[in-house]
Amino acid sequence: MADQILYVEDDETLAFLTNDSLSQEGYNVKHYMDGAAALKAFKKETFDLCVIDVMLPIMDGFSLATKIREVNSQVPIIFVTAKSMKEDKILGLQIGADDYITKPFSIEELILKINIFLKRRFVNTTENTVSQIGKFEFDFKNLTLSIDEEKKRLTQREGELLQQLIIKKNDIVSRKELLERVWGKEDYFLGRSMDVFISRLRKHLTNDPNVTIENIHGVGFRLSA
Amino acid sequence: MADQILYVEDDETLAFLTNDSLSQEGYNVKHYMDGAAALKAFKKETFDLCVIDVMLPIMDGFSLATKIREVNSQVPIIFVTAKSMKEDKILGLQIGADDYITKPFSIEELILKINIFLKRRFVNTTENTVSQIGKFEFDFKNLTLSIDEEKKRLTQREGELLQQLIIKKNDIVSRKELLERVWGKEDYFLGRSMDVFISRLRKHLTNDPNVTIENIHGVGFRLSA
DNA sequence: ACATGCGGTTAACAGCGCATTAACAGCATT
DNA sequence: AATGCTGTTAATGCGCTGTTAACCGCATGT
Structure with missing residues (x-):
């Protein structure tokens, strides 16, 4: 069963490329253009990890993360920040993000970060044996x-x-x-x-x-x- | 009881500054100049987290991490890489590093990363008393x-x-x-x-x-x- | 400084589990 | 029939485990 990833990004070109790469990595990626749609999806389905852009229309990434944390305090969240802004990073991590990545990022780096969390979770959960x-x-x-x-x-x-x-x-x-x-x-x-x-x-x-x-x-x- | 951090770094100036900041954060930092000394210390004492520079004299950071993993497969390891070198990152993470940070880094960023892991461990052990x-x-x-x-x-x-x-x-x-x-x-x-x-x-x-x-x-x- | 108590570690020994090895019988392929 | 491969049982011995007791470091109290 492929790991399901919630991916929220409003830049369509970037989203397409990333989605493609992650899918090729074997992940089941669900992409949403804005926070509201993503939140609705998160409440209906189960996701193993979230990748969230901070700059979003309607609902920004931090607000979305906060809402997600209300429903699920465990799921790993990785933020994508547009610039290198220290305060934002800190705010995001305090909300309960587990990591962040700064644009522009290499797709390999994102995959690495995702793998870190999914590998870790795998160790913790009882494997189906x-x-x-x-x-x-x-x-x-x-x-x-x-x-x-x-x-x-x-x-x-x-x-x-x-x-x-x-x-x-x-x-x-x-x-x-x-x-x-x-x-x-x-x-x-x-x-x-x-x-x-x-x-x-x-x-x-x-x-x-x-x-x-x-x-x-x-x-x-x-x-x- | 303060969390004990193993810190391996051969640049004395950087080490002094980092050590100072981390100590002020409330961590009990033990600093070593080379991998051999660090490994010896790791085998004798218990550490809650390791911060390891990749470029080290005598024994490089990856070798050290491998040795540490032989004794303890759980302790979080954060690598400090001198340059942004993709292959090295991948190698390090496969060995079992949990995160990495690229020089030059802001001390706040390092502290954030450390907190992620130590907080996480804390969360796991306190619930359901x-x-x-x-x-x-x-x-x-x-x-x-x-x-x-x-x-x-x-x-x-x-x-x-x-x-x-x-x-x-x-x-x-x-x-x-x-x-x-x-x-x-x-x-x-x-x-x-x-x-x-x-x-x-x-x-x-x-x-x-x-x-x-x-x-x-x-x-x-x-x-x- | 010297007792006391506590908790964790080390030592020592008894006992057992289990992978290996041996030995032999039976079977498959040529 | 000859040879090598496999099935099974039993014996062997190493290494892992259970347990008691001694030991050691540390904190506290006298």
């Missing part, structure tokens, strides 16, 4: 494998290996790839070690006969559900 | 743990550790994360120290058998209720 595999529910973060109200605990290695197999569910994963991703390197003994773990995983997965780990001779394994 | 955990009621601010009209007093460290476990109730928290959040950094002895505290917490929590701190071998702990 639960995958469904047949009748099982596997929680990678908590290393649990559940089926029919029964919950098993896996070890770290078991979990990592299962995770790798699930990522390529119904596809073959080569021994080499598994070894590198789970153990970091490959040699003969680690290979045998992995076989032991495959064996244990199979035992863990017996409760749903539709879920199987099959061996592809000389190549690797395939988890199918 | 009373939490319910099983039959217990834990008041983080007052460091009290109550059950059935019986009230126990916890120590500061016990409280912080319990708080971190409660925040991720029913989820695994890694040893690394606990160490960084409660002790500010990680090493072998602090790890053992933490085990002692886990042991003490378990003793405090015996009155409700449904509340347990379980160990996830080689990973961390999980408080379940």
